[in-house]
Amino acid sequence: MSDQTLQHPSPQRGSDAEPILEVNNLVVEYSSFGKKPVRAVDQVSFALRKGETLGLVGESGCGKSSTGKSLVQLPPPTAGEVLLNGRDVTKFSHSQLKASRREMQLIFQDPISSLNPRRTAQQIVAEPLRLMNDPHPMDSALRALSEVGVDEAMAKRRPHQLSGGQCQRISIARAIVQRPEVLICDEPVSALDVSVQAQVLNLLEKMKAEYDLSMVFISHDLAVVNNVSDRVAVMYLGRICELASSTALYARPKHHYTNLLLSSVPQPGIEREPQRVASEISAKASAGLGCPFAPRCPAATEVCLSDRPELVELEPDHLVACHHPLEAGAHVMPEPVAD
Numbered sequence: 040m041s042d043q044t045l046q047h048p049s050p051q052r053g054s055d056a057e058p059i060l061e062v063n064n065l066v067v068e069y070s071s072f073g074k075k076p077v078r079a080v081d082q083v084s085f086a087l088r089k090g091e092t093l094g095l096v097g098e099s100g101c102g103k104s105s106t107g108k109s110l111v112q113l114p115p116p117t118a119g120e121v122l123l124n125g126r127d128v129t130k131f132s133h134s135q136l137k138a139s140r141r142e143m144q145l146i147f148q149d150p151i152s153s154l155n156p157r158r159t160a161q162q163i164v165a166e167p168l169r170l171m172n173d174p175h176p177m178d179s180a181l182r183a184l185s186e187v188g189v190d191e192a193m194a195k196r197r198p199h200q201l202s203g204g205q206c207q208r209i210s211i212a213r214a215i216v217q218r219p220e221v222l223i224c225d226e227p228v229s230a231l232d233v234s235v236q237a238q239v240l241n242l243l244e245k246m247k248a249e250y251d252l253s254m255v256f257i258s259h260d261l262a263v264v265n266n267v268s269d270r271v272a273v274m275y276l277g278r279i280c281e282l283a284s285s286t287a288l289y290a291r292p293k294h295h296y297t298n299l300l301l302s303s304v305p306q307p308g309i310e311r312e313p314q315r316v317a318s319e320i321s322a323k324a325s326a327g328l329g330c331p332f333a334p335r336c337p338a339a340t341e342v343c344l345s346d347r348p349e350l351v352e353l354e355p356d357h358l359v360a361c362h363h364p365l366e367a368g369a370h371v372m373p374e375p376v377a378d
């Protein structure tokens with residue numbers, strides 16, 4: 040298989056697989072002086088099963104990055120639990136947190152700016168190894184870099200002398216040498232040229248299999264998320280609105296927002312009508328009650344404006360937060376609400 044072709048993820052992990060990470064009622068708020076705090080993440084709960092890749096998808100600003108960063112306490116969440124192997128990292132002391140950071144590594148979107156510009160690739164990867172008391176950190180760094188496809192000549196260069204794809208390989212090596220159990224990848228390929236995206240995704244897959252990692256994969260790109268994930272959580276305005284296996288979610292979405300996202304992926308030869316929404320529903324929903332998607336939802340009714348739907352398991356391993364979930368086989372654009 041060519042290095043540019045996307046390989047498929049490992050076989051799906053069953054719902055009985057043990058969770059390595061459990062997130063309960065996570066809230067992230069940003070405060071700025073004299074202003075009302077912005078609630079970026081609102082009561083988000085999910086479990087990451089051992090060995091799986093869980094995709095986190097949604098439009099820009101829905102809270103994906105805030106969720107990912109708060110898992111590694113950068114910054115810590117405003118409320119909620121983050122249980123790594125059953126231990127709540129939000130309650131950790133400074134030294135416990137330092138030790139646990141190794142277990143959960145974050146890969147950032149912009150690889151060049153996430154690396155120290157004054158260090159060579161080899162020094163960057165050697166740094167955590169030194170902290171881990173590796174007796175030969177520079178040699179080990181070189182081996183780790185070679186494993187991710189960075190040769191000795193490139194290892195002597197600084198980030199600005201390398202391409203985005205090469206820098207992302209260095210970020211992956213820096214994370215992997217710390218032998219994490221969980222990798223949180225925040226839009227790891229969206230800043231890269233399309234031609235190198237598949238190479239980096241394949242490298243992540245390879246590292247995941249080799250080092251027995253579990254992964255949270257954050258992206259706004261539905262196609263990328265589908266390719267790499269065992270299960271997918273869809274976020275809308277700070278909340279998870281649907282969570283299911285990638286096969287079920289893409290073939291039989293139950294939430295109208297997931298359906299809208301899937302329908303807006305351009306398909307050759309298919310033109311879709313834009314959705315219209317009743318102005319009365321828009322006005323009521325902007326009061327902040329009920330379902331956050333109601334102003335855009337073609338199926339919204341009174342109950343959607345007054346009661347916030349909880350995320351419930353409608354089918355085995357398929358969770359939806361909706362008062363009027365789509366029936367099986369309804370993966371088409373529903374009729375818009377009349378004005």
Ligand SMILES: Nc1ncnc2c1ncn2[C@@H]1O[C@H](COP(=O)(O)OP(=O)(O)OP(=O)(O)O)[C@@H](O)[C@H]1O
Nearest residue numbers: 069077079097098099100101102103104105106259
């Ligand atoms: N440091 C911050 N201070 C204040 N508001 C923030 C901060 N970071 C994020 N936000 C706000 O929180 C909300 C969620 O942002 P977040 O970056 O988590 O979303 P996202 O889904 O990852 O979007 P994107 O893909 O565009 O990064 C947005 O309204 C954003 O403006």
